[in-house]
Amino acid sequence: MDTYILATTNPMKYREILSIIGETPGIQILSMADFPGAALPEETGATFAENARLKAEYCTNATGLPSIAEDSGVEIAAFDGAPGLYSARWLAGPAADKTAEILRRMEGVPAEKRAVRLCCSMVLVYPNRPDLTVEVEGTWNGVIATSARFGENSRKDCPYDPILEMTSGSYAGMTLDEMPVAEKNAVSHRGKALAQLIPHLLNS
Numbered sequence: 001m002d003t004y005i006l007a008t009t010n011p012m013k014y015r016e017i018l019s020i021i022g023e024t025p026g027i028q029i030l031s032m033a034d035f036p037g038a039a040l041p042e043e044t045g046a047t048f049a050e051n052a053r054l055k056a057e058y059c060t061n062a063t064g065l066p067s068i069a070e071d072s073g074v075e076i077a078a079f080d081g082a083p084g085l086y087s088a089r090w091l092a093g094p095a096a097d098k099t100a101e102i103l104r105r106m107e108g109v110p111a112e113k114r115a116v117r118l119c120c121s122m123v124l125v126y127p128n129r130p131d132l133t134v135e136v137e138g139t140w141n142g143v144i145a146t147s148a149r150f151g152e153n154s155r156k157d158c159p160y161d162p163i164l165e166m167t168s169g170s171y172a173g174m175t176l177d178e179m180p181v182a183e184k185n186a187v188s189h190r191g192k193a194l195a196q197l198i199p200h201l202l203n204s
Contacts, residue, residue: 001028004124004201007040007055007069009033012157017070020185020194027201029068032059048072048085048121049135056125064127068197072120072189074160076102076144078109087160098159099148106144114143116164118189122197134200138192142167142176151178 006029008014014031021029032038041058045051048071056069073087083090091098106114118140126132148162154177155161161177169187171179176188185191 001026002201003028003030003065005029005059005063005065005067006031007052007059007067009038009040012155016185017068017190017194019181020191021198021201024198024202030065032062035063038062043071043085045071045085048119049123049137051085052121052123053125053133053135056123060125060127066124066126068122068124070120070122070190070193072118074164075117075119077115077117078106078113078144091159095157095159099162102144102159102163103146103148106146109144111143115141116144117141118160118164120189120193122190122193124197124200134197136193136196138189138194138196140164140187140189140192145175149175149178151175151180153181 004027006014006017009032011033014033018029032040041054043051043054045054051071052069055071056067059067059069073084075081075084091101120138122136122138124134143165145163145165150162162175164176166172166174166176166179171183176184
């Protein structure tokens with residue numbers, strides 16, 4: 001069985017990525033949480049891709065196993081692309097407070113300036129085989145909703161999904177949080193990146 005390390009210690013992100021990949025015979029995916037005492041490196045890259053590469057290379061060096069890492073963020077047009085690289089640590093406090101603060105800052109912003117983009121860079125690194133490194137990117141485009149709307153499978157730790165609204169397709173007008181999980185994964189930035197990466201796992 002081929003074993004890969006997912007460069008995260010976040011159990012919710014680990015479960016989300018596993019749910020997108022699904023059950024694949026012959027492939028086992030662990031996370032850095034399976035290695036007690038392991039700590040991910042500081043994200044000092046200037047781009048999502050650089051941060052993903054830093055994490056993947058660190059995890060491969062620490063475990064001797066091929067690693068998958070991702071870095072992602074939210075780029076809000078009205079905020080000149082912020083929070084971007086700092087999405088995970090932007091604004092203090094719990095997720096609900098962050099959601100409320102974003103909506104407050106967006107008050108009065110016209111519809112044509114509510115555009116938002118999600119970007120996910122994902123990197124696959126093999127031990128001592130830089131020639132096999134794979135880098136992919138997935139994006140999602142929509143708008144910031146005028147209010148937070150939650151679904152049955154809401155991720156309460158995510159401040160963004162309840163206010164990120166679809167603008168096309170059969171789920172137009174719904175927030176990512178309101179969408180069924182499988183449909184959201186199919187159109188999300190992370191889902192699109194993984195769709196490009198999975199064939200490389202199967203062909204390794």
